[in-house]
Amino acid sequence: MYAAAPFVPRPRRRTLAAVVALLAALLLASCASTDEGPLWQPGTGGGEGAPVESAAPEVKKISLSATGDIVMAMAPDRLPPNNGKGFFNSVKKALAADLVMGNLEEPLTVDTGAGKCGANSTRCFQFRAPPEYAAHLADAGFDLLNQANNHGYDFGPKGYENTQKALEEHGLEHTGAPDQITVVEVKGVKVAVAGFSSYQWSNSLTDIPAAKKVIKKAAGQADIVVVQVHMGAEGSEMTRVRPGTEMFLGENRGDPIKFSRAMIDAGADLIVGHGPHVLRGMEFYKGRLIAYSLGNFAGGGNSLSNNGRLGWGGVLKVSLEADGTWAGGSFTSTYMDGARKPTIDPDDRGLGLLRDLTELDFAETGARFTDSGKISPPDAD
Secondary structure, three states, X not given: OOOOOOOOOOOOOOOHHHHHHHHHHHHHHHHHOOOOOOOEEOOOOOOOOEEOXXXXXXXXXXXXXXXXEEEOXXXXXXXXXXXXXXXXXXXXXXXXXXXXXXXXXXXXXXXXXXXXXXXXXXXXXXXXXXXXXXXXXXXXXXXXXXXXXXOOOOOHHHHHHXXXXXXXXXXXXXXXXXXXXXXXXXXXXXEEEXXXXXXXXXXXXXXXXXXXXXXXXXXXXXXXXXXXXXOOOOOOOOOOOOOOOOEEOOEEOOOHHHHHHHHHHHOOOEEEEEOOOOEOOEEEEOOEEEEOOEEEEEEHHHOOOOOHHHHEEEEEEEEEEOOOOEEEEEEEEEEEOOOOOEEEOOOOHHHHHHHHHHHHHOOOOEOEEOOOOEEEOHHHO
């Protein structure tokens, strides 16, 4: 249970200079017209006209959507029906936003000969989908995929590079490499996205001072900063968020609360978490949303278990103003069907679990959810 952090308004980033210039221009105009009286616009009322009223500037808002873990296939022989065509059809409408993001939990590559699992390996999982499966992601409406996770290097550096090439060939952005800050422009608003995990092929989740430097740099390049982070221990029982470092199979999977709040302190506006393969609660910190885990979204080729809560995920959608200020959000429940394709869940099992977990772990700071999945900060009650 956590006490709510005080809301600290942030100055607009790239728009601050424009605001200062506008104020200066208005001040000069006011001084110049002091001796001449108000300006009038010709009208029909006796030739006297009517005062000119300046309209208030429109506040720019953009929508962003995000998912948890995505695996489309386990090549070469465990491929989804119809070779993946229409894989995301059930969720395309729910995904639709100005910027659609997902956590790509596998390389898109041919077999590079550098698979991480040996011939006699047990409890070792390596994923890959054919490079042409990038077309399925584009067809679903994705704009940007995160590679900062434990499967990004399943087929070595060449597999990682092949994934980037496949995404780029289909007009998709990617993020997650060390020091990589991906900046995209959405409706005139610049959004920076950086991916973090506990692995050497990504920005470090465990080195918080270094991570803060990445976010501060990103805040200087864009209006809005989004963190994609693969954090926390895995498994069907790992739904709770508690203070402290989480370990899994001897690996340091970070301190999710400490990391997420530090990134917001450094300038991040939205934290999108994944990794435990189950949903976790959401909280607001200094007016910014932290989604600790969005769970499993897709597990083609029977790569991910859909047993119970392991099969539940969802689409997080948020609206932010151009300076990152919260402007609304929603959560749409999904589940993985028999073919492990993401499917809208009419029973809203994910939303129900998410609400319960949030109340348990973040009684004071937790997000509030309506029955339809709308999200609001706790101070909006």
